[in-house]
Structure formats: structure tokens, C-alpha cells
Amino acid sequence: AQKITQTQPGMFVQEKEAVTLDCTYDTSDPSYGLFWYKQPSSGEMIFLIYQGSYDQQNATEGRYSLNFQKARKSANLVISASQLGDSAMYFCAIGSGGYNKLIFGAGTRLAVHP
Amino acid sequence: GAVVSQHPSRVICKSGTSVKIECRSLDFQATTMFWYRQFPKKSLMLMATSNEGSKATYEQGVEKDKFLINHASLTLSTLTVTSAHPEDSSFYICSARGTSGPLAYNEQFFGPGTRLTVL
Numbered sequence: 001a002q003k004i005t006q007t008q009p010g011m012f013v014q015e016k017e018a019v020t021l022d023c024t025y026d027t028s029d030p031s032y033g034l035f036w037y038k039q040p041s042s043g044e045m046i047f048l049i050y051q052g053s054y055d056q057q058n059a060t061e062g063r064y065s066l067n068f069q070k071a072r073k074s075a076n077l078v079i080s081a082s083q084l085g086d087s088a089m090y091f092c093a094i095g096s097g098g099y100n101k102l103i104f105g106a107g108t109r110l111a112v113h114p
Numbered sequence: 115g116a117v118v119s120q121h122p123s124r125v126i127c128k129s130g131t132s133v134k135i136e137c138r139s140l141d142f143q144a145t146t147m148f149w150y151r152q153f154p155k156k157s158l159m160l161m162a163t164s165n166e167g168s169k170a171t172y173e174q175g176v177e178k179d180k181f182l183i184n185h186a187s188l189t190l191s192t193l194t195v196t197s198a199h200p201e202d203s204s205f206y207i208c209s210a211r212g213t214s215g216p217l218a219y220n221e222q223f224f225g226p227g228t229r230l231t232v233l
Contacts, residue, residue: 045224102222104157
């Protein structure tokens with residue numbers, strides 16, 4: 001069975017500062033992928049970043065980077081230079097077994113203050 | 115990127131009626147689509163995996179006869195909530211799995227969601 005844990009129900013950050021959203025996972029599959037999605041109040045799920053379990057380097061996509069620590073089973077999302085438009089729910093998810101399923105964490109609500 | 119649409123975006127219906135929600139991949143073919151349900155301030159829960167040309171695979175605890183899924187073509191999957199009741203009110207989101215590109219077989223493209231309210 002797979003499990004994703006996001007322990008921060010809510011986070012606050014000042015505009016232009018960096019913020020780290022925590023995500024830990026549990027899986028017995030040797031091959032898996034970790035995803036981060038953003039969900040604004042409109043409800044759409046926006047893909048942010050992906051990290052494969054065999055990737056040697058941490059994934060980066062613009063202002064988003066994934067701090068992947070395999071031994072600790074953590075895949076924290078780092079958002080640099082926060083913007084007001086970053087205020088949203090953020091979900092961490094794990095996929096494996098051909099990625100037929102994505103298991104989502106409970107989510108973290110991020111509020112960016114001016 | 116790949117675009118997935120859902121229709122309708124909002125629906126309000128009376129208890130006992132059936133509601134059909136469409137999920138379309140607009141610019142790519144999707145042999146596999148997924149249906150999720152999200153309660154307010156909660157996470158997405160996978161309901162079922164929809165495979166083109168075959169029966170859907172339902173997650174444990176999801177009633178097959180309540181939530182009918184049809185994946186009739188490579189670009190369309192439908193979810194029908196039969197005999198809807200107020201407890202079925204929720205946000206339903208579909209996704210389609212990519213089949214090409216650097217994240218082939220990894221990335222799921224999500225539709226904008228359908229908010230169902232059953233009175």
C-alpha cells in the first residue's frame with residue numbers, strides 16, 4: 001500500500017520569500033514517481049513538478065524545486081520568490097505500478113501575504 | 115500541454131435523478147482516464163480507473179451500480195451518478211494519462227472539475 005503524508009494543513013509566507021511544503025511517503029514499490037499539484041480556488045489541478053524514484057538529481061521547474069531525500073522518504077516542494085498568485089492548495093501525490101493510480105496527500109493550503 | 119475538459123462545470127439536480135458528467139481529452143488520445151471525488155477542504159479520492167473499450171476498475175468502497183463509467187472512445191469517458199442523493203454532492207474531477215512526451219505514462223492531465231449539488 002502507498003501513503004502520502006502532508007503534515008502542514010496551512011502555511012503562510014511573505015511575498016518574495018521562499019517556502020517549503022513538506023511531503024513524506026511510504027511505498028513498497030521500488031519504482032515510483034512523486035508529483036506536486038496546485039489547486040487554486042477555481043478547483044482545477046495544475047501539475048507543478050515530477051520526481052522519479054531513480055532520478056539522481058532533484059527536479060526543478062522554474063520557481064519550483066523538489067527536495068527529494070529517498071532515504072528519508074520525503075519529497076518536499078520548495079517555492080522560491082513567492083507570488084500572491086501562489087496562494088492555493090498544494091497536493092503531493094505518489095504513483096507507481098505503471099502509474100495507474102495517484103494517491104494524494106491531504107494537502108497544504110498556502111497563503112502568500114503582501 | 116494536453117487539455118482535458120469536463121462538462122458540465124456545475125450541476126444542480128433533485129434527489130433521485132441521474133446525472134452524467136463528460137470528460138474529454140481535447141488534443142490527445144487517452145486510453146486511460148481516472149475519476150476522482152473531492153469533498154470540501156479534503157483531498158482527491160480515486161473512485162475508478164476508466165479504460166477505453168473495457169470495464170472500469172473501481173476502488174474499494176465505490177459502488178459500481180451507483181457510479182457508472184463508460185469509456186466509449188479514446189477521447190471520452192463519462193461518469194453517471196445514478197439516483198443521486200444529497201450525500202453524492204461533491205466535486206468530481208477526471209484526469210487522463212499522457213501517452214507521449216517526457217512524462218509519458220507518468221503525468222495525469224486533469225479536467226477543471228464538476229461541482230454536483232443534489233437537493
